[in-house]
Every structure is written in structure tokens, then in C-alpha cells.
Amino acid sequence: xxxxxxxxxxxxxQRIATGFALLIYLFIxxxxxxxxxxxxxDQETNYxxxxxxxxxxxxxxxxxxxxxxxxxxxxxxxxxxxxxVIIGTLGAVGLVRFEFKLKKLVNxxxxxxxxxxxxxxxxxxxxxxxxxxxxLGFIAxxxxxxxxxxxxxxxxxxxxxxxxxxxxxxASMDLGANRMTTFFRxxxxxxxxxxxxxxxxxxxLSIDDVIISNFVAGPYSTTLPVKILSLxxxxxxxxxxxxxxxxxxxMLFGILANSIVQAVLRKRASxxxxxxx
Amino acid sequence: MNSSDTVKINSRLxxxxxxxxxxxxxxxxxGPVTFWMLFFVLLPLLYVIFISFMSRDLYGxxxxxxxxxxxxxxxxxxxxxxxxxxxKLAFFTTLxxxxxxxxxxxxxxxxxxxxxxxxxxxxxIPFWTNSLVRLYSLGLLAAxxxxxxxxxxxxxxxxxxxxMLHTNGIVVVGLLISMLPFAVLPxxxxxxxxxxxxxxxxxxxxxxxxVTFWKVTVPLTLPGIVASIILVFIPSLxxxxxxxxxxxxxxxxxxxxxxxxxxxxxxxxxxxxxSILLILITLFMLWFYTRVARLDELEVF
Numbered sequence: 001x002x003x004x005x006x007x008x009x010x011x012x013x014q015r016i017a018t019g020f021a022l023l024i025y026l027f028i029x030x031x032x033x034x035x036x037x038x039x040x041x042d043q044e045t046n047y048x049x050x051x052x053x054x055x056x057x058x059x060x061x062x063x064x065x066x067x068x069x070x071x072x073x074x075x076x077x078x079x080x081x082x083x084x085v086i087i088g089t090l091g092a093v094g095l096v097r098f099e100f101k102l103k104k105l106v107n108x109x110x111x112x113x114x115x116x117x118x119x120x121x122x123x124x125x126x127x128x129x130x131x132x133x134x135x136l137g138f139i140a141x142x143x144x145x146x147x148x149x150x151x152x153x154x155x156x157x158x159x160x161x162x163x164x165x166x167x168x169x170x171a172s173m174d175l176g177a178n179r180m181t182t183f184f185r186x187x188x189x190x191x192x193x194x195x196x197x198x199x200x201x202x203x204x205l206s207i208d209d210v211i212i213s214n215f216v217a218g219p220y221s222t223t224l225p226v227k228i229l230s231l232x233x234x235x236x237x238x239x240x241x242x243x244x245x246x247x248x249x250x251m252l253f254g255i256l257a258n259s260i261v262q263a264v265l266r267k268r269a270s271x272x273x274x275x276x277x
Numbered sequence: 278m279n280s281s282d283t284v285k286i287n288s289r290l291x292x293x294x295x296x297x298x299x300x301x302x303x304x305x306x307x308g309p310v311t312f313w314m315l316f317f318v319l320l321p322l323l324y325v326i327f328i329s330f331m332s333r334d335l336y337g338x339x340x341x342x343x344x345x346x347x348x349x350x351x352x353x354x355x356x357x358x359x360x361x362x363x364x365k366l367a368f369f370t371t372l373x374x375x376x377x378x379x380x381x382x383x384x385x386x387x388x389x390x391x392x393x394x395x396x397x398x399x400x401x402i403p404f405w406t407n408s409l410v411r412l413y414s415l416g417l418l419a420a421x422x423x424x425x426x427x428x429x430x431x432x433x434x435x436x437x438x439x440x441m442l443h444t445n446g447i448v449v450v451g452l453l454i455s456m457l458p459f460a461v462l463p464x465x466x467x468x469x470x471x472x473x474x475x476x477x478x479x480x481x482x483x484x485x486x487x488v489t490f491w492k493v494t495v496p497l498t499l500p501g502i503v504a505s506i507i508l509v510f511i512p513s514l515x516x517x518x519x520x521x522x523x524x525x526x527x528x529x530x531x532x533x534x535x536x537x538x539x540x541x542x543x544x545x546x547x548x549x550x551x552s553i554l555l556i557l558i559t560l561f562m563l564w565f566y567t568r569v570a571r572l573d574e575l576e577v578f
Contacts, residue, residue: 024400034418035411035414047417047422048427090306090310091310098302100303100307100311106311106315109315109319120325124321124322125317125321126539127325128321128324143317147317150310150314208405210408210518211516225407225409241414244406251405251406
């Protein structure tokens, strides 16, 4: 009998836990649901439902100034991602492999952009660009984004490097390949899953950044989030909702594609290593 | 050619070979990241410290005269008030994040690892939507004519719409929605590592579940708890766009104060000194963290 009672108690406990978790998901997803619902709402000021429409999506495709900012954001995110991945990948391998005087300093400074509040990085870059007389805007935003993306790429790559057997590299050199060939034919393919994760991380950080971009954007080239921040006080048009809805769909697709690519690469990597022996 | 010359040439040759073998690749690989970190992170931060001791000139630029006024300025009631309010909001955000994040992370950690990975993914997905649009939508939900008020009125629970916008409460909710994933991830990581046999041992020895929780579970997951405190508390002080979208200009964080010094009133030295304050708070919390856990566990990724 007591055993029976205990099990019932346990089941009730589990139900409460599940209910609690559902409530949290509801809390996190409620604003997103509102965002998506109001992107189909036939009304300019969004408080209640006024019937279904696709006109905000139409507006987005035919006449919309907001899409221009999306293009700026995309170009910046792609450039920052490419630069961060190159610097980060080379850096991660270089910092593991070589000993040099500044190594400890560099290793520790990698954590600075991650732990200090973003706003501090933002104002310090603003002051730097002012000091070296670099005009604010496009280039400044890319440089700023690379600065906070590189540490994340390196940390992701390190996690990847730790799980790799780099003796394959030595084998390649012993068999007569030079350093360059070895890097491009052996090291790079082994690092590919890490590179993809790092690129994905950089892209998502860059495309959504508002705190740092706001300081270095200047008056002319502004990213989408910075533009939205300036619009928020007067109220957002539903076309912004439509744009954000499309963006989350693309991101979800990206996540899916990333996990498929990772799985394929993992499978291929294991067969490649098997074929060596 | 005498022998000392040969030695010289040899040593030059080895040097060149050494350069080709080691220095050149090291420079090519570690060079860019070293340059980037020194030039874009360390140098500007040192310059911020320097500027925080300079004065402001009449035109909103920097006058290179030493002063400690930027720091004594912070003690004025207006600024002290903002700093105190900011710390209070960040504190409540962190506390609530822990109170709901811990049981939630515990719930996920007890699921089989494949299910847990999916549940964690579900909390990361909102992080990939535009955070401003998300906060704005939250504002629409909480508006006087918004969904929550209408439902409450229809149910007859309230007669007048609740004034939820532009309050400290809604700013904390906004911070919570933005920060919760960062609290859950490190908590999950440390709860997941928890060896269940300790819990069994504790209950076998007669401890009630509550005692086991406080005496065994909490101490063993302390690194995760402190990591999530740091990942929530520190950014919360600087997230100026949350009060800007939900606080209606009435509520300010240290971040808003800093932003205004740089983009509105142009008092860079004072803004720099406020940034140093944020860095000091960060360093203090990291020092606290290293006392609880080893620093390298801060890597959540």
C-alpha cells in the first residue's frame, strides 16, 4: 500500500514538473507567437485581431525601406563571419601549436569580449575608431563584429581540436606533404564541422547585434536591429513583424541544415579515418 | 675562411631554417588573432581607462587634463540612484532566472540525453529571433489595450486595465526573457554532470529530500549556479535596449546612462568612467567565481 502511494505521489510530482516546463516554454514563446500572429493582422496599430491579411508580406517584397537595412545587415554578417572564421580557425590552431611571448596574454584577452558587458566593448571600439579617425559605418561595424565573433569561433574550434588526433598531420608530413598541403588537405577537412559551427555562431551573433552596432553605426549605414531600435519608440509597423517572421523561418532552416551537415560530416570523417587503417 | 666564420654562417642558416619552420607559420596562424586582440580589445580598454581620468572639453570632445571628477560625479544622487536601480533590477532578474531556471534545468537534465538536447534547442531558438521585435511584442501583450488586460477584464478579474508598461516589473520580465537561456545552459551542464549515487547515498542515510537538495545537490552544482549568475547579472546591467523598448524612458540602467554619455550628451570621459565601474563589477564577480569553481569551466560552449 505505501509503495502504491509513493508511486502515485511520484507521478503527480512528474506532472507538476512537466506543467512547470510547459509554462516556461509558454513564457518564452508568447512574444514570438504575438509577433507571428500580428504579421498577418489587417491593422496598422497592433492591439487586437482585425482579420487575416498578407499585405505586410507583399509590402515587404514591393515597397519597403526596411528591406534595405536587412541587406546591409546581411552583407555585414557575411563579411564578419568570413573574417572571423579565417582569423579564428588559424588562431585556434596557431595558439595550440606554437609557443610565443604574447600567447598567454592573447589567450586571456579572448575571454574579455565574452565576459565584459557588450556595451563596454561598444564604447571602447567607438573611442578607438574616433582615435584612429576611422569613419563610423559599414567598415567600422564589420571590424566590431569580428572582434566579438573571433573569441567564440576560437572557443568552438578548441573544443573541436581537443577531440582530434593530430598525429595524422605528422603522418602526412612524414609521407612527404609540405606544411601547406597538409594544412589544406588534412587539417582543414578535419576542422570542417568546427568551422561550420563557428560560422553559424558568428552569423547569428552578428545579425542580431544591436548594443555594439548602435555605437559604431554612424548616421549613414545602419543595420536592421539598429534601425528597429530607432523605430521602436514610435511603434513598429507590422511589416517588421513579417520580416522577423521570415527571418526566424530562415534561421530554423539554417539550424536544420547545420545539424544535417554536421551528421553527414561526422559519418564521413569516421569512414575516412577507417579507410586510413 | 676561418672556423668562426663558418660557425656564424651556420648559425645564420639555422636561424633562417628555424624561421621558415616555425616563426613564419606561427606568424601566419597566430599573428592575425594576436593583432586583433591587442589592437581591438586590449588597447581600446586601456584607452578607456585613460580617458576616464580626462576631462570633457566645451564641444563634447576630450580635453587631456587629469581629473578624478568623473568618478566623484557618480556619487551625485541622480547617478547613484540610476546605479542603485540598475543593480536592483539586475539582481531581481538574476534571482528569478535562478529560481525558475534551476528546476527547469533539473527537469531537462533528468530526461534521456536525446530528448534533453531537443528541449535545450527549444529554448535556444527564440534567441535567434530579433530580440527587439520580441521585446516589442511583449510590450504589446502587456499594453493597456493588450491581450493580457483584455483577457483579465473579460474574466471580470479587473475593472480597470493594469498599468504594466513602463514599470520596473515589465523591464525585469523583458530582461528575463532575454537572459533565461544563458541561465539554463550552465545550470543544465552542472546538473547533468551530477553523480546520482551521491543523492541515493544521502537518502539511504536517512536525509529527507529537502535536506539532500540543500546539503548535496546545491553544493555540487554550485559552479553552474555561479556561472549562470555571472552570465545573467553582468549583461543585465548593460542591456540598454530593454528599458528603451519597455520602460518608456522612465527606467534607466547603467547601460542607458553610458549610452547617453556617448550618443546624446557627449560626455565621453564620464561614460568611460561608468564603463570602468561595469568592468570592476565584472571583475569582482569573476573573482568570486574563481573561488567557487575553476575558471575554465566558464566555457559553456
